Amino acid sequence: MTTLLLIELRRLAGRRFLHLIVLAALVGGAIAGIVVYLRSSPTQYYTIDNLKNTLQGTTVPFVLASWLLGSSFIGAEWRAGTMTTLLTWEPRRFRVLLAKVLAVASTAAVMLFVLQVALAAMLLPGAYRRWPARIDAAWLHSVGGFLGRGAALAAMAAVIGFAIGSVGRNTAFGLGVGFVYLAILEGGLLGHLFPATRRWLLVGNSIVFVSGRPDPEVVGRSTIGAGLVIAVYAVVAFLIAAAVFRARDVT
Amino acid sequence: MAVIEIEGLRKEYRRLRRGRTMAVAGLDLSVPEGGVFGFLGPNGAGKTTTIRCLLGLVRPSAGTARLLHATTQAELAAVLPRVGSIVETPAFFPAFSARRNLLLLGRLHGIGRKSVDAVLARVGLAERARDPVRTYSLGMKQRLGIAGALLKDPEVLILDEPANGLDPAGIKEVRELLRDLAVGGRTVFLSSHLLSEVEQVCDRVAILNRGRAVAIGPVHEVLAGGQPASLIVRVDPLDRALATLQSAGFEASTEGDHLRVRMPPEDASTVTRTLAGAGLYVSELRPQEVSLEDVFLELTRDTTGDEGQP
Numbered sequence: 001m002t003t004l005l006l007i008e009l010r011r012l013a014g015r016r017f018l019h020l021i022v023l024a025a026l027v028g029g030a031i032a033g034i035v036v037y038l039r040s041s042p043t044q045y046y047t048i049d050n051l052k053n054t055l056q057g058t059t060v061p062f063v064l065a066s067w068l069l070g071s072s073f074i075g076a077e078w079r080a081g082t083m084t085t086l087l088t089w090e091p092r093r094f095r096v097l098l099a100k101v102l103a104v105a106s107t108a109a110v111m112l113f114v115l116q117v118a119l120a121a122m123l124l125p126g127a128y129r130r131w132p133a134r135i136d137a138a139w140l141h142s143v144g145g146f147l148g149r150g151a152a153l154a155a156m157a158a159v160i161g162f163a164i165g166s167v168g169r170n171t172a173f174g175l176g177v178g179f180v181y182l183a184i185l186e187g188g189l190l191g192h193l194f195p196a197t198r199r200w201l202l203v204g205n206s207i208v209f210v211s212g213r214p215d216p217e218v219v220g221r222s223t224i225g226a227g228l229v230i231a232v233y234a235v236v237a238f239l240i241a242a243a244v245f246r247a248r249d250v251t
Numbered sequence: 252m253a254v255i256e257i258e259g260l261r262k263e264y265r266r267l268r269r270g271r272t273m274a275v276a277g278l279d280l281s282v283p284e285g286g287v288f289g290f291l292g293p294n295g296a297g298k299t300t301t302i303r304c305l306l307g308l309v310r311p312s313a314g315t316a317r318l319l320h321a322t323t324q325a326e327l328a329a330v331l332p333r334v335g336s337i338v339e340t341p342a343f344f345p346a347f348s349a350r351r352n353l354l355l356l357g358r359l360h361g362i363g364r365k366s367v368d369a370v371l372a373r374v375g376l377a378e379r380a381r382d383p384v385r386t387y388s389l390g391m392k393q394r395l396g397i398a399g400a401l402l403k404d405p406e407v408l409i410l411d412e413p414a415n416g417l418d419p420a421g422i423k424e425v426r427e428l429l430r431d432l433a434v435g436g437r438t439v440f441l442s443s444h445l446l447s448e449v450e451q452v453c454d455r456v457a458i459l460n461r462g463r464a465v466a467i468g469p470v471h472e473v474l475a476g477g478q479p480a481s482l483i484v485r486v487d488p489l490d491r492a493l494a495t496l497q498s499a500g501f502e503a504s505t506e507g508d509h510l511r512v513r514m515p516p517e518d519a520s521t522v523t524r525t526l527a528g529a530g531l532y533v534s535e536l537r538p539q540e541v542s543l544e545d546v547f548l549e550l551t552r553d554t555t556g557d558e559g560q561p
Contacts, residue, residue, distance in 0.1 A: 007355050014347055081342030084308060085399070088336045089359050091307045091327040249264075250308040 001095060008103035017072050018107070021065050022115065029119040036126030045130035051123050052143055055116055059150040059210050062115065066108035066154040070162030071174025073104045078169040084250055097242050101162050108158035109151040116147050142212075149210050152227065156234040163237035167244050205229045254407050254438045255282035255305060259314035261462075262300050274300040276462035277314070282440055282455075287433045289449040289470070290442040291543075292459030293551050298442045301459075302338055302411050306331075319407065332360050335405035337413055341396025345385035349376055349395050352384060357402055370398040375424070389416030397425065408432060411442045426452050450543040460551045474546055482519055484510040485535035486526060495529040496522065511539065 012018060032054075036046045077083050077100075090096055120143070128134075165174030186201050198204050199221050208215050208226035215221070221229070257280040264272045275297040282288045292298045303309035304316040307327045315322055319330040343352040353367045371380045374394040379387070384395065393416045400408055410429075414422045422445070429439050429452050443449050449456060449470075456473050458466040466473045485508070486492040493510055496503040501522065502513040512522055516538035523533055 003358055007358055010355060011344065011347075014344070014351075016346060080345060081340070082344055084338055085342050085356070087308055088306050088334075088338065089331065089356050091324045091331060093324065247310075249303070249310060251264075251303065 001099065004090060004095060004099035005102055008099045009107065012073060012103050012107050015073065015076070017076075018069060018111070021069065021111065025062075025115045026118060029115075029122040032119075033122030033126060036123055037129060040126050040129045042130060046123070046126045048124075048127045048135060048139060051120060051127045052139070054123060055120060055143060056146060056211065058116065058119060059112070059146070059153070062112045062150070063154050063157045063206070066112065066158040067161035067178055068175065069108055069111075070101075070104045070158035070160070071165035071178070072171045074100060074162050074165045075169070075171025075174060079171070087250060093246050094242055097166065097238075097245050101159055101238055104158045104162050105155040109155040112154040113147055113151040116150065145212055146210055149212065149223070149227065153206055153210055153230065156230050159234040160237045163234075163241035166241040200229065202230065202233065252284050253281045254284050254319055255280065255288075255440060256317040256320075257281070257301065257305075257315070260301065260304060260311055260316050261313040262297070262304060262309060263312045273462055275304070275311075278459070278462060278464055280457055280464055280467065282438065284438055285433065285436055286454035287429050287439040287441055287452050289453035289456035290440060290459065291444075291446065291449060291456055291547060296459040296551070297462040298459055299339055299411055302336070302409055302440075302442060305409065306334075306336055306338065308338070318409075332403055333406045334409065335400035335403050335407070336409040336411075337393075337396040337400050338409075338411050340389075340415070341392055341399060343384045343392070343395060343399075346383055348381045348383055349387070349398070350380040352395070353399060353402055356399060360403060362402055366402060366404075370401045373401065373428075374398045375421075390418060390421055393417055394421070397428070406437055408437060408439045410439065412444065413441070414443065414445055414448060422448060446544045446547055456543070458547055458550050465550045466546070470543070474543060480513070480515045481539040482512045482514060482516060482522060483535065483537050483539050484512055484522060484526075484533055486510065486531050486533045488531075491529070492526055492531050495526060495531060499525045501525070509535070 040046055077086075086096060087093070161174050161178060164177045165171055168174060168177070182203065186203050190197050190201060198217050204215060204217050205221060205226040208221050209223055209230060212223050257278050260275050260278040260280075261273070262275040264274055266272065274295075278297065278301060280301075290298055290301070300309060301316070304311050305318045307324050318327065319333060321327045321330040343349070347355075349371060350367060353371065354364065357363065357367055368377070368380070371377050374397050376391065376394050376398060379391065384392065387395065393413065397410070397413055400410060400413075408429075413429075414425050417425060426448055429441065432439055433454070441449065441453065453470055455469050456466070457464050458473070483506075484492070484503075489505060489508070489510065493503055493505055496510065496512060504511050514522070519536055519538075523536060526533060
């Protein structure tokens, strides 16, 4: 299992899509860092509290990118036909899928954490230029907390994206289902028509989980509770994908 | 001892748009250890589905497909290190090099760089081993597939159209490679459309049609069983010779500028004796050669081509 996981990690590390995410994040972060530094004036400046908010805000695209990473990782495998090749070497399908999902979840978590830290490092000179306050233990604790939770959320998003892509054997299926569910069902219908469902929806629980603060829209959900709800969704999605993978023919 | 045992194998695909399709309809087959076993059939006859059943990729609707006595996924995991395979067009990660693809697969069974480099050299890919697979031609991908199948140094090779996309030199290399493997004691299960290749390289064949085996056995037996043995006789005048043979009780007919006499080649002397007795002397007498292609076409003549798994 360890060998299989290491192989999947190497395969994932070689994916161009992952390289593109990292490149885009680093280039975007560098540009933002330069702009923030140059535009910082005595009357209008960027602070370390602004930096914290920026990092919270950038968690969203990273989590969405993780969903896409999970979905495309398995979708590309089906498109290229490499799943057939792999199964002629390792026919135990649950192991194969588990290794892949662990690889993509851990990569998504590390990706979010490392890129957020890199982004913070690039924005920090701008935040320090005019603002006398310095990073303290409370700031570090707060930022470290939501970065850690953001990394966990990225991992869970990758698992859900992977699971949907695996069931549909297609990247577009994973993205399409994600869009329809998040943008139309959660964003437009469920929350408005059935307010009681809000505390069980992905977006609301994600906000509570990453921010570490209760949300009036998600009644009675603690940070840990919100994380657990999303984790259960991710595990159930994976188990469904694994059951479908075991049952369906590979043609 | 049989390395592949298939009993009453049936596979029915159910698809929303196309309904039910019977890909394999009660196949019985036994492949003995050693030698090259040809697995022939027209498109959609069920060859690839049978191979997928053997490798655990497709679940049979009924019957069993045992590879080295393994049927379940857990049992297959134990025997697959002894089996190399190609299923249809070999698929590898296009962005990775041939070498990296094989190194990653090889790690699953503890196979190292030396073995990877050796198989890549054996299939003639050493010079392009570090190029991305996406830059390879179809023939090169096929060679890589063969390299992947050989990487485990397997006892059993299951090859689905391994010569697909290869140039004539490549086809000849594959033929020699398969013979070498068979001589070395391995069992090669070869699915192919190239009947002349199969005829040259295989010891035994099975011909599949509409998901069933219509002929199984050693190549010479299948050839003999496909059509009644006949003799080609050239003699002048043809009409008198025909009348002479028919009146003597031979089953003879005219085919163009010669006669065709249905009888085993070892009895040819009776034809010459009969004709000579009537003052007719043959200018040519030879057994009618039956190729595997003739037998194949005869046995699969009713195929519509729309059956089975594409």
